[in-house]
Amino acid sequence: MATQIKIRVNERQWTVAAAPETPLLYVLSNELQLQGPRFGCGLAQCGSCSVLVDGVEKRSCVTPVSAVVGKSVTTLEGLPAWYAAQKKLAAAPARHPVQQAMIDEQAVQCGYCFNGMIIKASELLSKNPAPNEAQIRTAMNGHLCRCGSYPRVVKAIQRASQAMEATR
Amino acid sequence: MTGSLRRRNFLKAGGALVVGFPLRSVLLGQESTAARGTTPGPPDPKQVDTWLAIHADNTATVYIGFAELGQGNSTALLQVAAEELDLDMSQIKTVRLDTNVTPNQGGTYSSASIQRGGPQLRTAAAEARAALLKLASQRLNAPVDRLTVAKGVVSVAGNSAQSVTYGALVGGKLFQLPFTGSAPVKPVSEYKLVGTRVPRNEVPDKVSGKYVYMQHVRVPGMLHGRVVRPRGQSAYGAGAKMVSIDESSIRNIPGARIVRKGDFAGIVAENEWDAVRAAQQLKVTWATTPTLPGSAVLYDQMRSAKTTDRVVTDRGDVGSAMTQAAHVASGTYHCPYQAHAPFGPNCALADVKADSALVMCSTQDVYGTRGGLARLLNMPVEKVRVQYYEGSGTYGHSCYDDVAQAATVMSQLAGKPVRLQFMRWDEHGWDNYGPAHVGEVRAAADASGNIVAYEYQGWQHSWSGVETTAQLIGTPPAEFPAGGVMGVSALNCGGMYAIPNVRLVNHQLPAKEYLKGGWLRSPLDLSFSFASEQTLDQLAYMLSMDPYEFRRRNIKDERWLGVLDAVAKAAQWKPARAASKLSDAKTVTGIGIGVGTHLASYGAAVAVIEVNKETGRAVAKHLYGAIDAGQTVNPAFVENQISGQLVQTASRMFKEEVTLNTTNVTSLDWNSYPVLRFEECPEVTPVVVQRLDQRSTGAGEEVMAAAAAAIGNAFFDATGVRMRQFPLTPTRVLAALKRG
Numbered sequence: 001m002a003t004q005i006k007i008r009v010n011e012r013q014w015t016v017a018a019a020p021e022t023p024l025l026y027v028l029s030n031e032l033q034l035q036g037p038r039f040g041c042g043l044a045q046c047g048s049c050s051v052l053v054d055g056v057e058k059r060s061c062v063t064p065v066s067a068v069v070g071k072s073v074t075t076l077e078g079l080p081a082w083y084a085a086q087k088k089l090a091a092a093p094a095r096h097p098v099q100q101a102m103i104d105e106q107a108v109q110c111g112y113c114f115n116g117m118i119i120k121a122s123e124l125l126s127k128n129p130a131p132n133e134a135q136i137r138t139a140m141n142g143h144l145c146r147c148g149s150y151p152r153v154v155k156a157i158q159r160a161s162q163a164m165e166a167t168r
Numbered sequence: 169m170t171g172s173l174r175r176r177n178f179l180k181a182g183g184a185l186v187v188g189f190p191l192r193s194v195l196l197g198q199e200s201t202a203a204r205g206t207t208p209g210p211p212d213p214k215q216v217d218t219w220l221a222i223h224a225d226n227t228a229t230v231y232i233g234f235a236e237l238g239q240g241n242s243t244a245l246l247q248v249a250a251e252e253l254d255l256d257m258s259q260i261k262t263v264r265l266d267t268n269v270t271p272n273q274g275g276t277y278s279s280a281s282i283q284r285g286g287p288q289l290r291t292a293a294a295e296a297r298a299a300l301l302k303l304a305s306q307r308l309n310a311p312v313d314r315l316t317v318a319k320g321v322v323s324v325a326g327n328s329a330q331s332v333t334y335g336a337l338v339g340g341k342l343f344q345l346p347f348t349g350s351a352p353v354k355p356v357s358e359y360k361l362v363g364t365r366v367p368r369n370e371v372p373d374k375v376s377g378k379y380v381y382m383q384h385v386r387v388p389g390m391l392h393g394r395v396v397r398p399r400g401q402s403a404y405g406a407g408a409k410m411v412s413i414d415e416s417s418i419r420n421i422p423g424a425r426i427v428r429k430g431d432f433a434g435i436v437a438e439n440e441w442d443a444v445r446a447a448q449q450l451k452v453t454w455a456t457t458p459t460l461p462g463s464a465v466l467y468d469q470m471r472s473a474k475t476t477d478r479v480v481t482d483r484g485d486v487g488s489a490m491t492q493a494a495h496v497a498s499g500t501y502h503c504p505y506q507a508h509a510p511f512g513p514n515c516a517l518a519d520v521k522a523d524s525a526l527v528m529c530s531t532q533d534v535y536g537t538r539g540g541l542a543r544l545l546n547m548p549v550e551k552v553r554v555q556y557y558e559g560s561g562t563y564g565h566s567c568y569d570d571v572a573q574a575a576t577v578m579s580q581l582a583g584k585p586v587r588l589q590f591m592r593w594d595e596h597g598w599d600n601y602g603p604a605h606v607g608e609v610r611a612a613a614d615a616s617g618n619i620v621a622y623e624y625q626g627w628q629h630s631w632s633g634v635e636t637t638a639q640l641i642g643t644p645p646a647e648f649p650a651g652g653v654m655g656v657s658a659l660n661c662g663g664m665y666a667i668p669n670v671r672l673v674n675h676q677l678p679a680k681e682y683l684k685g686g687w688l689r690s691p692l693d694l695s696f697s698f699a700s701e702q703t704l705d706q707l708a709y710m711l712s713m714d715p716y717e718f719r720r721r722n723i724k725d726e727r728w729l730g731v732l733d734a735v736a737k738a739a740q741w742k743p744a745r746a747a748s749k750l751s752d753a754k755t756v757t758g759i760g761i762g763v764g765t766h767l768a769s770y771g772a773a774v775a776v777i778e779v780n781k782e783t784g785r786a787v788a789k790h791l792y793g794a795i796d797a798g799q800t801v802n803p804a805f806v807e808n809q810i811s812g813q814l815v816q817t818a819s820r821m822f823k824e825e826v827t828l829n830t831t832n833v834t835s836l837d838w839n840s841y842p843v844l845r846f847e848e849c850p851e852v853t854p855v856v857v858q859r860l861d862q863r864s865t866g867a868g869e870e871v872m873a874a875a876a877a878a879i880g881n882a883f884f885d886a887t888g889v890r891m892r893q894f895p896l897t898p899t900r901v902l903a904a905l906k907r908g
Contacts, residue, residue: 002439022441030440035384036377040512040560041592042444045838048512048560076377099375106367106804109812110238111374112512112560118375137846144838146511147238147561148815150849152808 007068009034010078011085020066025049027065028075036076036115040144047116047143051075052082057123076115079122086126087167097167098122101160102153109147116143121157130161208550210272210535216299216345218271219292220249224339226320227259230289233273234281235265235532236370238561239868240805241281243369247801248286251361252293252354253300253334254317261369265534265556275533277687282801282864283768295351296343303337356799356860363860365804382530382557383515383589390517390585392440393578394447396433397636400597400833403459404632404647405680407431407639410452417451426450427581432640434574436582440589447591458830460683466828467502470606470627470682475675480656484669489621493612497706502893503605503695505826507841508688512560513595514567518575519585524551529572530559537569541576544638563816565600565631565686573637593836598636600686601826603628607699611662613707619662619722621669624700626656628692629677632684647679653691653767660696660764660873665704666724683826683833690766690813693873694820694894697764701877702890705746705760714743715881716761723763727796730857731772732763735794735874738855739774746881747888755780757789758886762877770796770857771871773814775878776850779886781905784898788818788850788879793871795855798862806867810854813868817875819844821894 002017009032016031023042028034028051037060040048044059051060052074074082079099084092095103098121108114117140124131124139131139136157145153211218211231221229230249236242242262250260263269273285297317304322305312314325323331356362373379398408410431418424424437424446433452437443461469490496516529525545531537534554542549554572562568567590575588606627613619631648639645648654655674657663662670679685708718716736723729741761750756756779763772774792779785791814800806823842827835835841876894883891889904 019441026440026444029384030386033386034377035380038381038383038512039589041837043592043837045592046511095376102375103367103371106371106808108238108368108371108374109808110511110558110561111371111379112381112510114375115377137849140846142845144511144843144845146509146563146816146843148812148819150815150844150846151811151852154846 005065005069007065007073008071009073010075011072011081016065018065021064023061024051024063024065024068024073025060028060034075034077038112038115047120048113050116050119052119052123055123055126057120076118079118083122096122097160097163098125098157101156101163105152105156105159107149107152107156109149113143113145113149117145117153121160124157125161125164129164131157133158205266205268207268208553209267209269213271214347216292216295216343216347219289219347220296222296222300222334222338224335226333226335226339227261228253228255230260230262231270232262232285232289233265233271234285235276235556236558237276237532238558239281239809240368240802241276243366244282244801244805245285245289246369247361247366249289249293251359252290253297254320256319257361257366259320267534267538267554270534272535275536277532280866283866286801286864290353291349291351292347294353295345295347298351299343299345300334300337304332307332307337359860362799362801363858364802366802368805380557381512382528382559383512385517385528385557386587387517387519387585390587391436391438391582392443393434393436393575393586393588394443394591395574395588395594396435396447396450396452397594397598398454398832399593400836401636401683402832403681404645404684406457406459407645409455411455412453414451418446418449421446421449425582427578429577429581430641432574432577432637434578436578436586456831460828460830462830463827466604467606470604470677473627473677475627475677478655478674478676480672480674481658482671486621486623486669486671489669490610490612493620494615495707495710496610496612497703497710498610499699499703499706499890499892501607501609501695501699501702503607503698504824504895505601505604505683506688506820506824507596507599507601507826507835508563508566509596509599509841509843510560510562510566513590513592514559514571515587515589516572516575517585517587518572518579520545520576520579523547525576526553526555527572527576528555528557529575530557530562530568531572532562532565532568537572540569540635540638541573544573544576545580563689564691567595567599570598570635570637573635577637577641596836596841597833600632600684602688602691603682603685605692605695607695609699609703611703611707613711617711617713617718617721619665619667619704619707622662622665622667623671624656624661625673625675626696627675627677628655629679629682629685630654631686632679636684645680650674650676656696659767660693661700664725664728664763664765665722667722683828689816690869690872693764693766694817694876697762697873697877698880698894701762701764702880702884705881705884706890709746712745715746716741717743719761719763727770728763731770731794731796734855734857735772735774735792736761738794738853739792741774746885750888754782756886758882758884760878760881760883760885762874762881764871764873764877766866766869766873768865769798769867769870771874773871773874773878775875775882777879777882777886779883779901781887784902784905786822786883786896786901787848788822790851790853791818791875791878792853793855793875794857795867795871796857796859797865797867797870799860799864800856800858800867801864803856803858806856807854809867810856810871811852813872814852814854814875815844815849817872818850818879821876821879822848822896825895
C-alpha cells in the first residue's frame with residue numbers, strides 16, 4: 001500500500017506517495033519526472049539507472065525507495081550542484097567536469113548509458129582524483145555500453161580528471 | 169487563401185510554379201510552419217516547402233526523414249543543407265520525425281541517411297537558394313551572378329552595404345516552388361562545412377538529462393503497461409500458445425488490470441510499479457511443446473535441413489580450377505544467432521481512439537511502422553500518426569515495431585493512452601535476431617599466389633515479416649523472401665577479389681522452424697567475412713605469403729586497395745607469414761588483417777589480439793578500422809562510428825551468443841547474454857579515407873565484417889589454429905587449441 005515517504009533528492013525534500021518497496025527509479029521517473037536515471041534492465045546489471053546515495057553509486061532499479069529515507073540522493077541533474085558543494089565552489093557550474101569532458105571528447109553515441117557512465121565516473125573522481133587507465137576501467141566495468149563508446153569514455157574521464165586538477 | 173487552408177492544398181496550389189516566374193507574385197502570406205502537422209503525410213516530396221522553411225529571424229528549419237540513432241545524422245544532414253544555403257550551423261535546425269510533418273525518405277536502414285538523404289536535401293536546398301537569389305536580385309536590383317551569400321545575408325559583390333537577409337526575403341512564407349532537382353549544386357571545391365568536424369547538436373542535452381528519450385515520454389491520463397509473454401521465444405512458426413491464465417493471481421494488486429487479445433496478454437496500471445510486479449506475478453501457463461533444435465545441435469540441424477537452394481553466382485569452372493590449383497584451402501564455419509539487445513529496452517506510447525491513433529516510438533521508419541499499425545487496427549493509414557523519439561541504440565530491427573504494436577493493442581483494449589516499457593527479458597527474448605549461419609568455403613590459388621577459384625555455400629534462414637504482437641493476436645507468421653543481404657552474396661563472399669572461377673550458393677532454411685530473424689547491424693556480414701577471409705588467409709599461409717601482400721596481389725579495385733593500404737599503414741603492418749612467431753608462452757599475441765563491407769562502402773581492418781592458452785581467454789588489444797564511404801560529410805562522426813563498430817565487433821566475436829533449449833531462448837539478460845565490458849575493451853584506431861569527389865555511401869556498419877575477419881586471422885597468427893566458430897569463448901578456444 002502506498003504511504004507518504006519523505007526523500008531528499010538533489011538537495012530538495014520531496015514527499016511522495018509510494019509503496020515502500022517501490023524501486024527508487026520509478027519514483028524518480030514518475031513522481032519527480034527526472035530524466036537522468038533510466039530503465040535499462042531492472043536487475044542491477046547495466047548501470048543505466050545509477051544515482052548517488054550519500055555520494056556512493058547505487059542502482060536505483062533495485063533500491064527500494066524506503067531505503068533512501070534519511071539519505072541524500074543525487075541524480076545526473078543534480079551533479080553540478082553536488083560537485084560545487086564538494087569543492088566548496090561559490091556557485092554550481094553549468095556542468096560537472098565529467099559532463100563537459102563527455103562533450104569535449106564527443107564520447108556519446110545514442111547516449112542512453114551516459115547517465116550511469118557520468119554518475120559512476122563522478123563517484124570515482126570524488127574518491128580518486130587522478131585514476132590511471134586501469135583503475136578507470138576497473139571502476140567502470142559494471143557499466144555497459146552497446147554502442148562501443150568505452151574508449152572515448154575512458155579518455156573523457158582522464159580529461160575531466162585533468163580539468164579538475166587544474167582548478168584545484 | 170486563408171491561414172486555415174491545409175498544408176497539402178497549399179503545396180498543390182503552388183505546383184504550377186516554374187523557376188523563372190517572378191517569384192514575389194507567388195509567395196503567399198501564410199506563416200510557413202502554421203499548417204504543418206495538421207494533415208497526414210507524407211508531404212509532397214516534389215515541393216521545396218516539404219524540405220525546408222526560412223523564418224523571419226533568418227534561420228531555417230530542415231525537414232528530415234531520417235532517425236537520429238546516435239550516429240550524428242541529424243547534425244550531418246544539417247551540414248549538407250547549411251552548406252548549400254550558405255547558412256551558419258547556428259542558423260539551422262530540424263524537427264522531430266512525424267508522419268504528419270516530415271517527408272518519407274524511406275527507413276533509416278542500411279546506413280542510408282547520408283547516402284540517400286544527403287543528395288535529396290542538397291538539391292532541395294540548392295533549389296531554395298536559387299529562388300532566394302532571384303528574389304534578392306529583384307530586391308537589390310542586381311543580377312544574380314553578382315550576388316554572394318554568407319550566413320544567410322545576400323550581398324552585391326563589391327558593395328556589402330547593399331544586402332538583404334533570407335529572412336527579410338521570405339521570412340515565414342512558403343516558397344510555393346516545385347522541387348525539380350535541377351538547380352545547380354555548389355562545387356565541392358567551395359565547401360566550407362561539408363567535410364568538417366562540426367560537433368553534434370544533441371550531445372550537450374544527452375549528457376545533462378535534458379534529452380527526451382522515448383523512455384521519458386509521458387502524457388496525461390495514461391496507464392503504464394507491461395506485456396506478459398513466455399520468457400524467451402520459441403520457433404517463429406509456433407508463436408506462443410496460452411493454455412490458461414489465473415486472473416486471481418494478481419488479486420492483491422488492485423491497481424493492475426489484465427488486457428488480452430488472443431494469445432496476447434498484458435497488464436495496465438496507473439502506477440508503474442503495480443504494472444511491473446503484476447506482470448511478473450500473473451500466472452499464465454504457456455504451451456511447452458519442443459519447437460527448437462536447442463543450441464547443442466543447432467548447426468547440425470541447419471546443415472541437414474531441407475532447404476530452398478539458389479545459385480547466386482556461377483562464373484567459370486570452379487570444379488576443374490580447384491582440381492588443377494597448386495593450393496586449396498577450405499573450412500566449415502559456425503556463426504551464432506546474435507541479439508540487437510538495445511541497452512534500454514524498447515518503449516512506446518500509444519493513444520488509440522475510435523477512429524484515430526497517435527503512436528510515439530523509436531522506429532527507424534515512421535512510415536513503415538504507420539503502415540503496420542494501420543493494418544493492426546484496421547484503420548486507413550491516414551488515421552494513424554507516428555512520431556519518433558530516440559530510444560537507446562537499436563542497431564537494426566530490434567523490438568521497436570513490436571513494442572509500438574503492443575502499446576497500440578493495449579491502448580485500444582484499455583481505452584486510454586498506454587506507455588509500454590519492455591522489460592529486459594522481453595527485449596532479449598523476443599528480438600528479431602541476426603540469424604545463425606553455417607558457411608562452407610573453398611578457395612584455390614596458383615603457385616604464384618593468384619586466387620583462381622572460390623566457392624561459398626551458406627545456410628541460414630530469412631527474416632521474419634510479422635511482429636510478435638500481430639502474431640499473438642492472430643496474424644499468421646510470414647517470412648521475407650530471401651535475397652539481398654538476407655543470403656549469400658558476392659559482397660562479402662570473395663567479391664572484392666579478382667577471381668576467374670566463382671560459385672556462390674545460398675541454402676535458405678525454413679524460417680518458421682527457427683528463431684525470429686531480422687536486420688542486425690551489418691546483417692550476416694560478420695559471419696560471411698569470418699568464414700571467407702579466414703579461408704583466403706589460409707591460402708596466403710599455404711603460399712608462405714604475407715596476408716596483406718596476398719590481398720594486394722588479388723585485389724584490383726583502387727578503392728579496396730585504398731582502405732587496405734590505409735589500415736595497414738595505420739597499424740604499421742610488418743610483412744610476415746601468419747603464425748611465423750608461434751611461442752610456448754602462456755599468453756601469446758597475434759595480428760590479422762581482413763577486408764569487408766556491408767553494401768556500398770569499403771572496409772578494412774587489422775586486429776591485434778591476445779590469447780591465454782591456459783585459460784582460453786582471448787581479448788582484442790587493438791583494432792584498426794578504415795572506411796572509404798565516398799564523400800564523408802563529417803569525418804568526426806564517421807570516426808566515432810568506426811570506433812563503435814570495432815568495439816561492437818569485438819563484443820560480437822568474443823562474447824555474444826543467443827542460447828536456446830528445445831522450447832525457448834534462454835539468454836534473457838546481461839548475465840546470460842554477456843557483452844564486452846570496459847576491462848576487455850580494445851584500443852581502437854579509426855581511419856577515414858576521405859573521397860570528396862565520390863558520392864557518399866554508408867558508414868554505420870561497413871567495417872564490422874572486416875574487423876570480424878581480422879580477429880579470426882589474428883587468432884591463427886597467435887596460435888597456428890583456425891577458429892571455425894564464434895564467439896571465441898574460453899571453452900571454445902581451449903577446445904580448438906586441444907584439437908590443433
